[in-house]
Amino acid sequence: MTLPASPRVPCPGRQLDRAPSLPGNPRSFSIVARVTPATTRNRVAVLHGVNFDILERRDPSFYGGRSLSELEHQIEGWAREAGLEPIFFQTNHEGEFVEYLHRLPDLADGSLINAGAWTHYSRAIADALGVAALPAVEVHLSDVEAREDWRKVSVFDGLVVEKISGKGADGYREALGVLARALGVSN
Numbered sequence: 001m002t003l004p005a006s007p008r009v010p011c012p013g014r015q016l017d018r019a020p021s022l023p024g025n026p027r028s029f030s031i032v033a034r035v036t037p038a039t040t041r042n043r044v045a046v047l048h049g050v051n052f053d054i055l056e057r058r059d060p061s062f063y064g065g066r067s068l069s070e071l072e073h074q075i076e077g078w079a080r081e082a083g084l085e086p087i088f089f090q091t092n093h094e095g096e097f098v099e100y101l102h103r104l105p106d107l108a109d110g111s112l113i114n115a116g117a118w119t120h121y122s123r124a125i126a127d128a129l130g131v132a133a134l135p136a137v138e139v140h141l142s143d144v145e146a147r148e149d150w151r152k153v154s155v156f157d158g159l160v161v162e163k164i165s166g167k168g169a170d171g172y173r174e175a176l177g178v179l180a181r182a183l184g185v186s187n
Contacts, residue, residue, distance in 0.1 A: 041183045042083055044176070045108035046075055048090040049097055049115035049125075062142040064168050071169055075112075078173045082180045094122060101128035110135040110179045112172060119144075119154050126155035135182040137175040140165040 048068065051058065056067040064071075072088050079086040087107060091097050097115065104111060113136050118125050129136060136159065143166025144151040154163065162178050164171040180186070 041109040042085050042180075042185045043108040043110075044079060044084045044086050044179055044183075045104055045111040046072070046079075046086050046088050046172075047097070047100070047111055047113045047115065048088070049118045050092050050094075051116050052090050052114070053092060062147075064141055066169070071172075074169055075172045075176070078176050082176045083185045084176060084180055084183075094118060094124060097122075098124050098128040101125065101132050104132040104134060108134065110137075110183050112137050112139050112175050112179065113156065113160070114139045114141070115156075119156060120150055121153075121155065123155055126159060129156060129159050135179060136160045137178050138163040138165075139171050139175045141168055141171065142166060 052068050055063055055071065056065060068090060075088075076086050089100050091100070097118065111132075111134060113119075113129065115122065115125055119138065119140070136156070138154060138156045138160045140163075144154075145165060156163070161182050162175070164175050164178075167174060
C-alpha cells in the first residue's frame with residue numbers, strides 16, 4: 001500500500017505523521033505523534049520581588065520612573081533579540097516567590113532575579129534558588145554598592161552566574177546576554 005507524503009505540523013519538538021490505521025484500507029489513517037527532545041534551551045524567567053508592582057511610584061533617581069509593565073515590555077523585546085523566550089513573575093509575598101522557584105525547573109532554563117529587598121536577607125529565597133539549580137543572573141536597577149550598607153549584602157552570592165547593578169533597565173539587557181551565553185543560545 002502506498003501512503004501519501006507525511007504531513008508536517010509546525011510545532012516545536014513535535015512531529016505528526018499519518019500512519020495506516022486499518023491493514024489493507026488505504027483510506028483509514030491515524031495520527032501518530034513523535035516527540036523529539038528540545039534542542040534549544042532558551043526559556044528565561046524574569047522574577048521580580050517585593051514592591052515592583054508599584055515601581056513607577058518609587059524614587060525615579062534609583063528606579064527609573066517606569067512601571068513594571070513598561071519594564072517587562074522592554075525586557076521582552078531584548079530577550080527576543082537575544083533568542084530567548086521570557087516569562088515574567090512578580091509577587092510581594094516571600095512564600096509565593098519561594099514556591100515559584102520550586103517550580104522553576106519545569107518552566108524555564110534560566111532566570112533573571114531582582115528580588116528587591118529580599119535580596120539582602122531572605123535565606124529562604126536563596127535556598128530555593130539553589131534548589132532550582134538553574135543559571136541565574138542577579139539584577140538591580142540601582143547601584144546597590146553605592147547605597148546603604150545593608151543593600152551591599154546579597155544572599156545570592158555564589159548562586160548566580162553574575163550580578164549586574166546600577167545600570168537601570170539596560171542592566172536587564174546585559175543580564176539577558178550573560179544568560180544567553182550561559183545557556184548556549186546564539187542569535
